[in-house]
Amino acid sequence: MNSNADDKMTIIAFSGDLDKTLAAFILATTAASMGMQVSIFFTFWGLNIIKKNEGPIKSKGILRKMLNLMNRGGAKRLKLSKFNMAGLGTSMMKKFMKESNMPSVEEMIDMAKEMGVEFIACTTTCGVMGLDEDAFIPAVDKMAGAATYLNEARNSKINLFI
Amino acid sequence: MNSNADDKMTIIAFSGDLDKTLAAFILATTAASMGMQVSIFFTFWGLNIIKKNEGPIKSKGILRKMLNLMNRGGAKRLKLSKFNMAGLGTSMMKKFMKESNMPSVEEMIDMAKEMGVEFIACTTTCGVMGLDEDAFIPAVDKMAGAATYLNEARNSKINLFI
């Protein structure tokens, strides 16, 4: 692990809202383009960002199947934290993003990976929600817990909870 | 106060949502187990986490009594930030936590205190909401304002607003 704290940033992606996800990825890709080493820890609703867009999400037990059906996830299904308005606000925002030549979340994920941003899925919340590696896109580098995050964060210059 | 910034973490617990509270306490207890010195500043809705579970919350004036009735608080009354679904999603999450052997928020509070995590209630929001020390569980170490927080945060390696 790099001991030069000036070169690192960590982001905890907790919410999985479209707008907060955009903020997280704009910061992550910009930091990477500036030569910083960036790690994103996906936890709770933030796991939705890295869930597969297609196919069923396997999970054990009826209640967890229900949760993962309602909380479907996938980068293209994220919704705004405000003004979602049954999807209307979210569609509008995606249209505005396209017109402004801003990449979609899916494109930002690809960009981030090309730039070497590390994707970590939180083992603890995966356990609670009944998710394993199969639920996620290949962009995810590893599954790890709070200790891994804290070790990176204590060696980073910028740490954000988004 | 310890001047070794590498050893410290501060968390502002603002939201009081069950899921964000779990994230805050998992990070706080893991950091403490790694030898870090951790302070949690409870403010706004985050004060609900440290309100007594039982008995009335005293406060001055009818409006503040109403606020503290609606915004009852207590670690066992926290709700999810998403998918609360009139309490159904929150109950389901608590069930999943139990099945995964994850401690409840009440248990995490006890664990955090045993590990020396410092609990600070924000005087400013207590003032606005008409709350005093009597409203809180004994786990709270002191009431203090933003200057106290900032002094700890500027000497900490990790600072999160949750």
Added chain:
Amino acid sequence: MNSNADDKMTIIAFSGDLDKTLAAFILATTAASMGMQVSIFFTFWGLNIIKKNEGPIKSKGILRKMLNLMNRGGAKRLKLSKFNMAGLGTSMMKKFMKESNMPSVEEMIDMAKEMGVEFIACTTTCGVMGLDEDAFIPAVDKMAGAATYLNEARNSKINLFI
């Protein structure tokens, strides 16, 4: 730019909720009064905090006009993230703030400016939402993107995403 990291704090004001805005400004003004150099980056819904309270917000295209009509903004129109209750909770909170001699957001903006807090509007989200400098109060020092934020944050002791 100051290279003494101990003297700086950055805040990303993302949400534009009344309660989170109060937290951000209490921290910013207290830090400034302690001699710290503070920058606030207003982005997404946080741009509402620095929108003009009066007059129309110009923006290109019918959809963006609709967005800026619904998402009107202005410091005096901010709402609570919880317990807004069709404005009732927000009014109650403003009353409590007044009774506790806490300044309003508008007053905090003035205080922050007098203390030298830097206000930066995020160019990227301004682009997406069709906003330009005319939409904002004169307190805004400049418009800039993520790279400007990251350069300040990597040289700061405290970085918060609110």
